[in-house]
Amino acid sequence: MSGSRSPSARRTVDALVAECGQTYAEEAGIRLRDTPQPLYQLLVLSLLLSARIRASVAVAAARALYGHGMRTPRRMVDATWQQRVDALGEGHYRRYDERTATQLGEGAQLVLDTWRGDLRRLRAEADGDRDRLMEGLRRVPGIGPAGADIFVREVQSLWPETCPWVGAKGLQGAERLGLPTSPGGLARAARGHDGATFAAALVRAALDKDIVARVAERARTR
Template sequence: MRAREILAELLERHGRTYAAEAGIRLRDTPQPLYQLLVLSHLLSARIRAQVAVAAARALFSHRLRTPRRMAGASWQERVDALGEGGYRRYDERTATQLEDGALLLLDAYGGDLRRLRGEAGGDREVLSTGLRRFPGIGPAGADIFLREVQTVWPETAPYLDAKALQGAEQLGLPTAPDELLRLAEGRDPAVLAAALVRGALDKG
């Protein structure tokens, strides 16, 4: 099977961002950007992606969709919501980190990640460094956020990180981002990146 056909099949099966799977209607506004930060935090732990997505949906169903609501909830409320999503291995530590991260976002950026974007001035490395200030967001979490946010922050695109390129390699696809984008024929780079990551994670 040719590379173009493999990629078309991959996009057909897995062409959905993790934000969309978590029910986040991603826009360049404070609430969905914060929800993406929470999702990136959860996805970066050593836990199955499906569990992280379910935990994010549970948090949001408990109305913990903004940094103010996240910080205002009790620690036990956050633990319970994470447990409801099946996120039990790291629930206690993560509940604390979510509060600390929400407070940092409120204090440093008035609850609005677009201010961090403005500080970065289009520099992805500066943006990544800023993201890693948030508790629980390490290099992997920053990569996840940047992969997904490129839909609404075009200056970060195209962003195909090491995990996405690992998926490409495992599928016998080119590992040069420009070549992958050409083969994807205009598909959203965030969708392409998510599909490649799922390809890397899918043992089947």
Template sequence: MTGTASASARRITDALLEECGRTYAAEAGIRLRDTPQPLYQLLVLSHLLSARIRAPVAVAAARALFAHGMRTPRRMAEATWQQRVDALGEGGYRRYDERTSTQLGEGARLVLDVWKGDLRRLRAEADGDTEVLRAGLRRVRGIGPAGADIFVREVQAVWPETGFWVGAKGLQGAERLGLPTSTGRLSDVARDRDRAAFAAALVRAALDRETAETVRESALARK
């Protein structure tokens, strides 16, 4: 990356973080720490965000589930199917509410059975191998490649051994903004910044063309 390109990338990154530098976990009210409850909440949020539904609706649905006490795998598994459906509907998550309710219940039981309700056990199993971590996540009903990407992208804030992770959607956002489209070069751009927030902001730029345009205009004004 040339000096000029590097300076341009820094301006775009600064504008991006100023415009939308917030993780989806933070937006959903999850105080992410390396403890069982917030890690499980992140898994639920990743599940909801991975469906073909607008991100704000997925975040609102996660908030509704948590507000109704479904903050742990045990509480999620103990809730009735209808209670989960009602909470999802309250958050506006209606298109996939019935299927998702079933998947959340089954996923919670798997987390309890396999990892005793503590996703740090999955972290230990992965032992720093992100692909093993992603494969473990995909064992959970409703978590496919997209959901695993989302979880890893957000959990890098507390599990640094994942390395810098933006996922396919984050790379789309980088391309839209004119930033490097390789993870290695993006990692250089993200140096000394909150990488999880940067990755989430790239995704927001991928999902919303207007956000990307606002960021580019703001970056140009910084010259």
């Protein structure tokens, strides 16, 4: 990244984080820590966000599931399929509710059987290799490439071996904002900002052109 562009890119990043610097885990009410329950909640959120549905609906559905006690793989498995469907419906996650309710049950069982309910065991298996981690995540029913991308993007502040990661959607946001799209260029522009927060803000910019306009205005007036 050339010296003449750096100040502009930095102002844009600062404006972006000021405008919409919140992870999706935070929005869903997850107090993300390196412990089994919040990591599982993030896995559920990643599954919901990966569907072709508005992010706000996915977040609302996650909150509804957690509100009904489905915060651990054991509680998810013990809930009936209908209880999962009903909770998704409360969050207006209706287009994919029946299929997703099945995937949530099957995925929770796999997490219990494979990692004894603790995704830190998956992290240990990956042994610092982000690609292996994402491959492991994709073993979970309902978690495809997009879901694995989301999980890694949101967990990177806890698991630094995954940094930096903005994912495909984050790169779209960077392009919309006129930011560098190379990993090195983005990392330099975002230096000092939390990686997960910055990546989520890029995704929000990719999904909402009004955010792009507001960020541009903020950057001009900083």
